[in-house]
Amino acid sequence: MTTSATPETSPSPHLPRRLALPDFPWDSLSPYRERAAQHPDGVVDLAVGTPVDPTPEIARNALFSAANAPGYPTAVGAPVVRAAIAEWMERRRGVAGLGDGEVIPTIGSKESVALLPLHLGVRPGDLVLHPRAAYPTYDVGARLVGATPVPVDTDADPVTWGIAEDAPVAVVWLNSPGNPDGHVLSVEQMARIVAWARARGAVVISDECYAELGWESPWDTQPIPSLLDPRVGGEAGRSGLLALYSLSKQSNLAGYRAAFLAGDARLVGAVTEVRKHTGMLMPTPVQAALVAALGDEAHMEVQKEVYRERREVLVEATAAAGLVNDPASVAGLYLWLRGPKSMSAYELVGAFAELGIVVAPGDFYGEAGAGRVRMSLTDTDERVAAAAARLRSSEAAALFAG
Numbered sequence: 396m397t398t399s400a401t402p403e404t405s406p407s408p409h410l411p412r413r414l415a416l417p418d419f420p421w422d423s424l425s426p427y428r429e430r431a432a433q434h435p436d437g438v439v440d441l442a443v444g445t446p447v448d449p450t451p452e453i454a455r456n457a458l459f460s461a462a463n464a465p466g467y468p469t470a471v472g473a474p475v476v477r478a479a480i481a482e483w484m485e486r487r488r489g490v491a492g493l494g495d496g497e498v499i500p501t502i503g504s505k506e507s508v509a510l511l512p513l514h515l516g517v518r519p520g521d522l523v524l525h526p527r528a529a530y531p532t533y534d535v536g537a538r539l540v541g542a543t544p545v546p547v548d549t550d551a552d553p554v555t556w557g558i559a560e561d562a563p564v565a566v567v568w569l570n571s572p573g574n575p576d577g578h579v580l581s582v583e584q585m586a587r588i589v590a591w592a593r594a595r596g597a598v599v600i601s602d603e604c605y606a607e608l609g610w611e612s613p614w615d616t617q618p619i620p621s622l623l624d625p626r627v628g629g630e631a632g633r634s635g636l637l638a639l640y641s642l643s644k645q646s647n648l649a650g651y652r653a654a655f656l657a658g659d660a661r662l663v664g665a666v667t668e669v670r671k672h673t674g675m676l677m678p679t680p681v682q683a684a685l686v687a688a689l690g691d692e693a694h695m696e697v698q699k700e701v702y703r704e705r706r707e708v709l710v711e712a713t714a715a716a717g718l719v720n721d722p723a724s725v726a727g728l729y730l731w732l733r734g735p736k737s738m739s740a741y742e743l744v745g746a747f748a749e750l751g752i753v754v755a756p757g758d759f760y761g762e763a764g765a766g767r768v769r770m771s772l773t774d775t776d777e778r779v780a781a782a783a784a785r786l787r788s789s790e791a792a793a794l795f796a797g
């Protein structure tokens with residue numbers, strides 16, 4: 396078997412050049428996974444937020460029906476796709492009147508998070524602001540274009556961020572509900588950030604892939620607001636604003652790579668140009684699955700109940716073990732836990748591994764994650780029940796007592 400060329404053996408003295416990327420964090424979990432796998436009742440994997448429940452029939456059938464697809468799809472997607480996105484944004488997110496040039500399907504949303512700075516022309520020297528405890532790809536996307544990622548407390552008033560008036564802020568990323576912390580931004584919080592960004596000529600992009608998963612008051616009954624909500628953008632409407640959404644979690648379509656972005660037509664147009672040039676096209680069968688899934692609420696409701704029950708079980712069991720969930724973690728797919736004593740994130744990960752449970756250290760999500768772990772709701776009901784039983788044991792109480 397051949398191995399990939401190292402710089403020593405490469406025919407080019409220059410390539411591959413190392414990009415300014417951080418180490419892929421998940422690799423550091425291997426020893427904890429191995430420890431957890433030794434549990435006599437098997438491992439419970441609550442580290443990666445990858446869905447485990449079946450892809451809904453309606454999406455599978457649509458994919459299958461569109462399997463005969465000899466021609467290229469278009470970058471903007473079929474008209475029926477754009478119409479389905481606009482209709483869903485109005486029905487579920489309160490964003491009416493999105494026109495054809497204001498939406499585009501994407502191949503999952505992670506590629507948008509990583510590549511939007513490139514697509515929008517963010518340059519070296521520009522600042523890309525993102526939440527303090529955040530999905531690592533906002534940072535990666537900034538680094539790929541040589542820009543400077545800056546973590547800021549997006550829950551707080553932007554005047555507290557300490558960013559100079561004349562700083563070259565290009566993008567402000569929001570993520571509501573947040574991964575990993577489950578925080579939700581209100582209309583007022585987002586409106587304040589939008590006004591601040593507009594005054595600096597910066598674009599605001601909101602990653603909203605957990606928007607359907609609200610658990611605690613008021614988000615158990617009220618829809619979680621979108622950045623594109625007319626109350627956020629005010630008179631300037633959607634100017635300078637983009638929102639991302641993904642069907643990976645709400646519809647168990649992570650394997651299909653089905654997502655979209657919506658907002659300011661000038662920004663969507665710029666993104667579309669690059670996607671055309673680079674062949675970033677959502678496959679035709681996936682477009683069909685996206686349309687089917689967006690048009691059906693029944694499967695979403697069923698899936699939401701599954702997550703609600705798993706969350707309740709895990710909230711109760713982690714509390715019984717003395718762990719404390721962030722009180723502002725009110726939505727999304729994760730618990731954001733700290734220990735009863737001051738344990739580091741990796742000490743907590745180690746204690747969970749003794750119980751055969753894998754969780755992610757808060758450090759993966761930036762310095763604000765120190766002393767915390769992220770626990771996802773994505774293992775089967777049977778595995779979640781096994782984790783809960785272990786967390787209620789005296790062994791767990793002793794492990795987390797430090």
Ligand SMILES: Cc1ncc(COP(=O)(O)O)c(C=O)c1O
Binds near residue numbers: 444530
């Ligand atoms: C905050 C956030 N954004 C984006 C993504 C990417 O999701 P996908 O590429 O499956 O749409 C994830 C996945 O976990 C996420 O947590």
